[in-house]
Amino acid sequence: MEKTVINDSNYRIRKGKVIRTRQMTPHEKLFEIALDGGRSLDHEPGQFVMVSMFGVGEAPISVCSSPTNRGYFELCVRAVGRVTGTMHRLEAGDEIGIRGPFGKGFPIRVLEGNDLLIVAGGLGIVPLRSLINFVFDNRRDFGKVHTLLGCKTEGDILFGDELERWMKRIDVHYECTLDKAAPEWAGHVGLITTLLPGVHLEPERTFAIVVGPPIMFRFVIKELLAKKIPESQILVSLERHMKCGMGKCGHCQIQDYYCCTDGPVFNYSDIKHIKEAM
Amino acid sequence: MSSSQYVILRKDNFDGFISRLSKLQKLVAPVSKGHNNFSFEEVTSGEEVAVRYIPTILPPKKYLMPQRETLLEFNVSKGLESTPVVEHEKTTIFGVHTCDIAGIQCLNMVFSTRPRDFNYLTRKGATTIIGLECNDYCDEYASCALVNANLPNGGYDLFFTDMGEYFIVHVNTQAGEDIIEAAKFFEEAGDDQLKALASLREKKREIFKNEVPIDPRKIPELFDKSFDSKVWEELGERCIACGNCTNVCPTCYCFDVKDEMNLELKGGRRYRVWDSCQVEPFATVAGNHNFRKERAERQKHRYFRKFRYHVDKYHRLFCTGCGAGGAAEPAWLG
The missing domain is CATH 2.40.30.10 (Translation factors)
Structure with a gap:
C-alpha cells in the first residue's frame, strides 16, 4: 500500500x-x-x-x-x-x-434594500449575530431592522452586553422575551411567538430570518405567514449532524438536500414541502 | 460490434492468464468461501477464481472506498501539524458483475462531484476493472433487469463473457488493451464467435425480464406518492437496525470521520469508516435531538436514497438490482 x-x-x-x-x-x-x-x-x-x-x-x-x-x-x-x-x-x-x-450563508445581496425581521431562539442568536453585526457595519444598505430574541431564562442570554447596545441604537428595533423569568425581570415573558403581534412591518418588503431549535420554526413561520410575509421571503438556518461538510458523508441529508452544501440557510419556499426539514 | 475490440481467451489458458495478470499488479477476484458465500480476495491462480458466483458478501466498492482509510495524519507534539494523505495500491479487480460495475459508476459520480474527493479519485485511477457477464440470473434476490443493469453498459476496461469453451472479451480501454498485449494468451475473435455473443445477448433478453411489476421510469413518481405510506411502518417493525443492508450495498457510501492517537500520544490520524443511516445515532445532533429516531424513518430514508433523492441529483437510480441488501437482512424485509 x-x-x-x-x-x-x-x-x-x-x-x-x-x-x-x-x-x-x-x-x-x-x-x-x-x-x-x-x-x-x-x-x-x-x-x-x-x-x-x-x-x-x-x-x-x-x-x-x-x-x-x-x-x-x-x-x-x-x-x-x-x-x-x-x-x-x-x-x-x-x-x-x-x-x-x-455551506450557503444568508443571501446578503438579496437582503440589501429590504426590511429585516430577525427571529432568534436560544442558540439561534449565534449564527444570526454574524448577520446582525454585518448589517450594523453596513447599516444604510438595509431598510428597517427588527430583532427578536427568545431565551429560556435570563442566565441563557448570550452577548448580553451587545444586546444592551442594540437596545440603545436608534436604527434597530430589538426585543427579548424569556420562557421563565425571575420576579425582577422587567422585560417580556412568554414564547417568542408572543413578540410577533407587536411588530409593525410592511410584509412585501420584509425578509424574515428565523434561527432556533427545531420546535420553534413551525410556530414562528405560522405567525409570519399570518403577517402576510411571502413564503419566499422567509429564511431559516437548519442544524444537522455533519462529518465532511462537502455533501458526501450523508449525515446531514434532509431528503433531497444536504444541509452542509445546500444549506444551512434555506429559503422556506424551497423546503416547505420537505417533511423532514422542520 | 467491431471485431478488433473483441478477443478470445481459451479456457485452458485461463489459469495462465490469471497468474500472469497477478504478476502485473495486485489482482483480486471472487473466491468461494463455502456455503454459497463469495468474497473478492487477492488471487494468483485461475483455480482460486469463482467464475460462477452470486453477489459477494461485500461488493468490490471495498477497493475504491475501503471500510477504513486514513485522510489526515497529524502531530500535536510541537504545535498542530497535519498532512492530508491517500492510501492507494494499483489493483485489478477481475470478475465484476454488471450490477457491481453500475455501483462503481454511481460512486464515481458522487465522489467526482465538487467538492471532489481526491482520496476516492486517486484510488479510482489506480484501479483496473475487468467485468464478467451473467449469462443467467445469479440468485432469486436479483432484480437487475428492473434497473437495466443486467447487460454491460461501460465502466470497465475489459469485459469477459463465458462462452463455454472460451471467454469472449470486449476491450473497452487502452488499459484493457495493455493487459491483452502483456498477457499474450488472447487471439482475435472470429465472426462465428461474435455471432455466438450476439445470440447469447439475444437469449438474455428472454431470460432477464423486469422482475417488479412497474415501469422503471415511474419509480420516482411512485416514491413521491408513498412518502406517508404505511409500508415504512411495516418495514420499521421488522428492521433490527443492524446496518447489514447498507454495508453490502454497492451504492451506499455514507461514512463517519474519527480520530485516533498513537500510543505515544504525540501523533495520530484522522480516518473515515463506513457508517450506516440505519443505526440510531446517524442523524443525532449534539444535545441528543435525533432527526430520524424511528427505524421506519430510517428504512424510508434508505429506500428514498436509492430510488428518489439521487435521481434528481445524479439522474440515475442508485439501486443496481444486485439483491445483496435483501439477502443480507437477518429479518427478511424484502
Missing part, C-alpha cells in the same frame, strides 16, 4: 490561533481566532467551519462574527459533545484546526 500526500485535499486543515476567549455562560464560551499568516476566513454570514481537536475529532460550528472583521473570526460554542467539551479547555495562545468556511 502506497501513501501519497494530497495537497489539494478538502480534508486539509488550516491552522489558527486562539486570540482571546470569554466564558459567556456556564455552558457557552466565545473564541476569537486568527488564521495563520494573517489570512482572512472570508466567510459569508451564516456559514460554518469544521473545527478540529486533533485526537478527538471535528465538529461543525457556526461563525458568529461579521466578515467585516477581516483579521479574526469568532465561534461561540456550547459544550455538549466530545469535540466542543475539549474545545472549552482552549485558552488564548492555543492552536486550533479549521476547515471551511462551508
Whole structure:
C-alpha cells in the first residue's frame, strides 16, 4: 500500500490561533481566532467551519462574527459533545484546526434594500449575530431592522452586553422575551411567538430570518405567514449532524438536500414541502 | 460490434492468464468461501477464481472506498501539524458483475462531484476493472433487469463473457488493451464467435425480464406518492437496525470521520469508516435531538436514497438490482 500526500485535499486543515476567549455562560464560551499568516476566513454570514481537536475529532460550528472583521473570526460554542467539551479547555495562545468556511450563508445581496425581521431562539442568536453585526457595519444598505430574541431564562442570554447596545441604537428595533423569568425581570415573558403581534412591518418588503431549535420554526413561520410575509421571503438556518461538510458523508441529508452544501440557510419556499426539514 | 475490440481467451489458458495478470499488479477476484458465500480476495491462480458466483458478501466498492482509510495524519507534539494523505495500491479487480460495475459508476459520480474527493479519485485511477457477464440470473434476490443493469453498459476496461469453451472479451480501454498485449494468451475473435455473443445477448433478453411489476421510469413518481405510506411502518417493525443492508450495498457510501492517537500520544490520524443511516445515532445532533429516531424513518430514508433523492441529483437510480441488501437482512424485509 502506497501513501501519497494530497495537497489539494478538502480534508486539509488550516491552522489558527486562539486570540482571546470569554466564558459567556456556564455552558457557552466565545473564541476569537486568527488564521495563520494573517489570512482572512472570508466567510459569508451564516456559514460554518469544521473545527478540529486533533485526537478527538471535528465538529461543525457556526461563525458568529461579521466578515467585516477581516483579521479574526469568532465561534461561540456550547459544550455538549466530545469535540466542543475539549474545545472549552482552549485558552488564548492555543492552536486550533479549521476547515471551511462551508455551506450557503444568508443571501446578503438579496437582503440589501429590504426590511429585516430577525427571529432568534436560544442558540439561534449565534449564527444570526454574524448577520446582525454585518448589517450594523453596513447599516444604510438595509431598510428597517427588527430583532427578536427568545431565551429560556435570563442566565441563557448570550452577548448580553451587545444586546444592551442594540437596545440603545436608534436604527434597530430589538426585543427579548424569556420562557421563565425571575420576579425582577422587567422585560417580556412568554414564547417568542408572543413578540410577533407587536411588530409593525410592511410584509412585501420584509425578509424574515428565523434561527432556533427545531420546535420553534413551525410556530414562528405560522405567525409570519399570518403577517402576510411571502413564503419566499422567509429564511431559516437548519442544524444537522455533519462529518465532511462537502455533501458526501450523508449525515446531514434532509431528503433531497444536504444541509452542509445546500444549506444551512434555506429559503422556506424551497423546503416547505420537505417533511423532514422542520 | 467491431471485431478488433473483441478477443478470445481459451479456457485452458485461463489459469495462465490469471497468474500472469497477478504478476502485473495486485489482482483480486471472487473466491468461494463455502456455503454459497463469495468474497473478492487477492488471487494468483485461475483455480482460486469463482467464475460462477452470486453477489459477494461485500461488493468490490471495498477497493475504491475501503471500510477504513486514513485522510489526515497529524502531530500535536510541537504545535498542530497535519498532512492530508491517500492510501492507494494499483489493483485489478477481475470478475465484476454488471450490477457491481453500475455501483462503481454511481460512486464515481458522487465522489467526482465538487467538492471532489481526491482520496476516492486517486484510488479510482489506480484501479483496473475487468467485468464478467451473467449469462443467467445469479440468485432469486436479483432484480437487475428492473434497473437495466443486467447487460454491460461501460465502466470497465475489459469485459469477459463465458462462452463455454472460451471467454469472449470486449476491450473497452487502452488499459484493457495493455493487459491483452502483456498477457499474450488472447487471439482475435472470429465472426462465428461474435455471432455466438450476439445470440447469447439475444437469449438474455428472454431470460432477464423486469422482475417488479412497474415501469422503471415511474419509480420516482411512485416514491413521491408513498412518502406517508404505511409500508415504512411495516418495514420499521421488522428492521433490527443492524446496518447489514447498507454495508453490502454497492451504492451506499455514507461514512463517519474519527480520530485516533498513537500510543505515544504525540501523533495520530484522522480516518473515515463506513457508517450506516440505519443505526440510531446517524442523524443525532449534539444535545441528543435525533432527526430520524424511528427505524421506519430510517428504512424510508434508505429506500428514498436509492430510488428518489439521487435521481434528481445524479439522474440515475442508485439501486443496481444486485439483491445483496435483501439477502443480507437477518429479518427478511424484502
